[in-house]
Amino acid sequence: MNWNQPSKADQQQYPPRQIFEAGLRHHHIANTAYPINHNWTMKPYRVRRQDFETVTAAAWADIQEMGLYVHIPFCQTRCNFCEYTVINPADNARSEDGYFDLLLQEMAQYQNLLDTRKTLTGFDIGGGTPALAKTENIARIIEAARAAFEFEPGMQISIETTPLIAAHEPEKIAAFRGMGIERISMGVQVTQLSLAKKLGRQYKGFEGLREAVYNIRAAGFQKFNIDLMYGFAGQSVADWRDSVEKGIELEADYITLYRMRYKGTGLQAQANRVSKEVVAEMAATANQLLHQAGYVAPPGKNTYSRLPGDVGTSDYLTNRVVKGTPYLGLGLGAQSLSHNTLAYNRGAGPKSITPYEKEVRANRLPIQDLYNMALPVSMAKFISVSFYFGEINRTYFERKFGSTLESQFPAEVEFVLAEGLMKYRGDCLSLTSHGAKVYNGVIALFYAPAVKLHLLQRPVDLSERMPAQLQRELRRSFEIKLAA
Numbered sequence: 025m026n027w028n029q030p031s032k033a034d035q036q037q038y039p040p041r042q043i044f045e046a047g048l049r050h051h052h053i054a055n056t057a058y059p060i061n062h063n064w065t066m067k068p069y070r071v072r073r074q075d076f077e078t079v080t081a082a083a084w085a086d087i088q089e090m091g092l093y094v095h096i097p098f099c100q101t102r103c104n105f106c107e108y109t110v111i112n113p114a115d116n117a118r119s120e121d122g123y124f125d126l127l128l129q130e131m132a133q134y135q136n137l138l139d140t141r142k143t144l145t146g147f148d149i150g151g152g153t154p155a156l157a158k159t160e161n162i163a164r165i166i167e168a169a170r171a172a173f174e175f176e177p178g179m180q181i182s183i184e185t186t187p188l189i190a191a192h193e194p195e196k197i198a199a200f201r202g203m204g205i206e207r208i209s210m211g212v213q214v215t216q217l218s219l220a221k222k223l224g225r226q227y228k229g230f231e232g233l234r235e236a237v238y239n240i241r242a243a244g245f246q247k248f249n250i251d252l253m254y255g256f257a258g259q260s261v262a263d264w265r266d267s268v269e270k271g272i273e274l275e276a277d278y279i280t281l282y283r284m285r286y287k288g289t290g291l292q293a294q295a296n297r298v299s300k301e302v303v304a305e306m307a308a309t310a311n312q313l314l315h316q317a318g319y320v321a322p323p324g325k326n327t328y329s330r331l332p333g334d335v336g337t338s339d340y341l342t343n344r345v346v347k348g349t350p351y352l353g354l355g356l357g358a359q360s361l362s363h364n365t366l367a368y369n370r371g372a373g374p375k376s377i378t379p380y381e382k383e384v385r386a387n388r389l390p391i392q393d394l395y396n397m398a399l400p401v402s403m404a405k406f407i408s409v410s411f412y413f414g415e416i417n418r419t420y421f422e423r424k425f426g427s428t429l430e431s432q433f434p435a436e437v438e439f440v441l442a443e444g445l446m447k448y449r450g451d452c453l454s455l456t457s458h459g460a461k462v463y464n465g466v467i468a469l470f471y472a473p474a475v476k477l478h479l480l481q482r483p484v485d486l487s488e489r490m491p492a493q494l495q496r497e498l499r500r501s502f503e504i505k506l507a508a
Contacts, residue, residue: 025363025364025426026082026083026364026396027364027397027398027399027402028068028069028364028396028397028398029398030398030399030400030401031068031069031398031474033065033068033473033474033477034068034398034400034401034472034473034474035473036473036476036477037435037473038473038476038477038480039435040435040436040438040439040469041439042480043465043468043469043471043476043479043480044439044462044465044466044468044469045465046465046468046476046479046480046482047464047465047466047467047468047469047479048462048464048465049479049484050464050468050479050482050484051300051464051465052285052286052287052295053287054464054465054467054468054471054479055285055408055411055464055467056408056409056411056412056467057285057408058404058405058408058409058471058475059366059401059404059405059472059475060471060475060478060479061475061478062393062395064474064478065472065474065475065478066366066393066395066401069395069396069397069398069401070393070394070395071365071394071395071396076388076389076391076394077137077388077389079365079394079396080137080362080365080367080389080391080394081137081138083362083363083364083365083396084137084138084142084350084362085138087142087350087362087363088142088143089142089143089144089145089176089349089350090142090143090144090145090349090350090351090352091144091145091146091147091148091339091340091343091344091349091350091351091352092144092146092147092148092169092173092340092351092352092354093147093148093150093340093351093352093353093354093358093359094127094147094148094149094150094154094165094169094353094354094355094358095109095150095151095152095353095354095355095356095357095358096123096149096150096151096152096153096154096156096157096355097109097110097111097123097151097152097355097356097357097371097375097377098110098111098113098116098119098120098123098151098152098153098154098156098157099113099116099151099152099153099156100113100153100156100186100188100226101113101224101225101226102224103213103223103224103225104222104223104224104289104290104291105223105224105253105256105284105289105290105291106289106290107285107287107288107289108151108152108357109152109356109357109371109372109375110151110152110375111356111375111376111377112375115377116156119377120157120158120161121158121161122377122381123355123356123377124157124161124164124165126377126380126381126384126385127165127354127355128164128165128168129384129385130354130355130384130389130390131168131169131172131354132168132172133384133387133389134172134352134354134389135172137389141172141173141174142173142174143173143174143175143176144169144173144174144175144176144179145176145179145339145340145343145349146179146180146338146339146340146341146342146343146344146349146351147169147175147179147180147181147182147339147340148181148182148183148338148340148341149162149165149181149182149183149184149205150183150184151184152184153184153185153186153189154183154184154185155183155184155185155186155189155190155196155197155200156186156189159196159199159200159203162183162200162203163199163203166181166203166204166205179339180206180207180247180338180339181204181205181206181207182205182206182207182208182209182247182338182339182340183200183205183207183208183209184208184209184210184211185197185208185209185210185211185236185240186210186211186226187210187211187212187227187228187232187233187236188226188228188232188236189236190210190235190236190237190239190240191228191232191233191235191236191239194239194242194243197239197240197243197245198239198242198243198244200243201243201244201245206245206246206247207245207247207248207249207338208240208245208247208248208249209248209249209250209251209280209338210236210237210240210248210249210250210251210276211250211251212233212250212251212252212267212271212274213225213251213252213253213267214227214252214253214256214259214263214267215227215230215233215266215267215270215271216259216263216266216267217229219256219258219259219263222258223256230270233270233274234274237274237275237276246277247277247278247334248276248277248278249276249277249278249279249280249327249336250271250274250276250278250279250280251280251281251282252267252268252271252279252280252281252282252310253281253282253283253284254267254281254282254283254284254303254306254307254310255283255284255298255303255306256284256291256294256298257291257294257295257297257298258297261302261305261306261309264306264309264310265309265313268309268310268313268314269313272313272314272317272319277329277330277331277334277336278319278327278328278329278330278331278334278336278337279314279319279327279328280326280327280328280336280337281307281310281326281327281328282326283303283307284298286298304461307460307461314328315328317330318330321336321414322413322414322415322449322454322455323414323454323455323456323457323459323460324411324413324414324415324454324455324459324460324463325412325413325414325415326412327412335413337412341412344409345409345410345412345413346410346413346417346420347417347420347424348406348409348410348420348421348424350362350363353367353369354369355369355380356369356370356371356372356377356380357369357370357371357372357380361405363402363424364396364397364402365394365395365396365397366394366395366397366401366405367391367393367394367395368391368392368393368394369390369391369392370382370383370390370391370392371390371392372392373392379392398472399425400472400473401472402425403421403425403432403470403472404470404471404472404475406421406424406425407421407467407470408467408470408471411455411463411466411467414454414455414460414463415446415449415452415453415454415455416429416452416453416454416470417451417452418451418452418453419451429453433469433470436469436470437453439469440453440459440466440469444456444458444459445458445459445462445466446459446466
């Protein structure tokens with residue numbers, strides 16, 4: 025593997041307990057969204073613009089299996105909590121057809137550059153709200169992907185919708201199923217009308233959700249997920265319990281829970297109104313209700329499934345999380361990851377198609393930033409994503425990096441085992457119930473050293489301070505373990 029030379033900052037080592045505590049202090053940013061503060065932590069690995077195509081071609085040359093993500097940046101309204109790349113909804117209609125033309129052109133650019141038919145092991149169409157697009161445009165993307173790549177037998181395509189679209193456009197939902205899409209995810213988020221309105225959601229009440237579910241099932245979807253969100257300012261534990269209970273009533277196959285991530289959103293200033301104690305109570309409440317209703321997930325995993333043997337996530341995400349499968353992201357602000365490179369497309373910052381369009385029409389890869397990663401950075405990226413499932417697959421880690429997890433992170437593994445934060449479960453090092461409650465500290469242990477240093481040096485914002493009661497509980501927990 026053509027790893028870059030680690031920067032000086034990425035050659036350092038830090039005591040696990042210090043990093044664990046730093047992750048807890050900065051619990052609003054220590055999560056699966058990695059890397060952190062990339063302008064500094066990733067700067068040594070930045071590739072010069074004139075070398076984008078050469079480095080990209082080399083990075084993907086030996087990769088045979090990959091995931092594909094296509095980003096559709098259109099929404100009916102822009103929710104206040106959204107951290108993703110979405111353009112001004114007023115521009116949707118005039119931009120849609122031209123944007124899909126650009127997606128097809130970008131796909132063709134990669135097809136020519138890679139000069140081989142890679143095998144897709146997962147294919148997600150996300151956003152934004154991809155279901156807002158015309159069905160013929162979604163069909164164009166799928167047809168182009170079938171022409172450019174080999175589809176692994178049994179590989180499933182997944183798409184996202186809103187309750188409003190699913191309820192009012194049943195023919196569109198049926199068309200998606202008819203073109204070979206087998207999994208659909210619907211963003212419910214919250215079930216309180218007043219809270220939904222504050223968040224900018226177009227929520228029409230529980231009967232609207234029932235109608236949406238009816239149309240999804242009538243279309244033939246047997247792999248159906250709903251998203252719920254918690255950790256909002258003004259959202260009580262009772263509100264959250266109501267959302268989870270109503271989500272269970274919808275009888276989706278999977279329910280995915282997302283804690284609100286404030287950084288970079290329109291609600292960032294409200295973060296200091298959300299107690300981590302309340303967030304922890306919300307997570308525990310949902311876990312109890314879902315398990316009682318037959319939805320299963322190990323500690324730390326945010327997708328619960330009621331289908332035996334089915335982990336609940338799309339093939340695209342499952343392979344990313346478990347195996348570290350490389351993925352190609354197409355579209356505005358999309359992210360791509362090979363074994364040793366990480367790339368971000370243009371347009372994420374300004375939330376505008378213009379910079380992306382300019383590059384594609386000039387027949388250049390529409391990359392904003394490209395990094396040729398060092399080994400510690402690539403391992404950190406792999407492990408951070410693994411925490412979507414609350415565990416690190418040690419077998420696939422060794423296959424990908426040529427060494428064991430324990431040899432690369434000896435002090436960190438010893439720490440999580442000694443403190444009861446993680447345990448061995450089959451091929452995996454998995455979060456315990458205790459570890460899941462403090463996962464922000466656990467995940468930070470496996471970050472690259474430069475990011476660890478950033479967490480250690482970063483001032484604690486008021487919005488990130490941990491409640492004193494939780495600090496006392498954690499301290500008491502560790503004292504008991506040490507005494508034992």
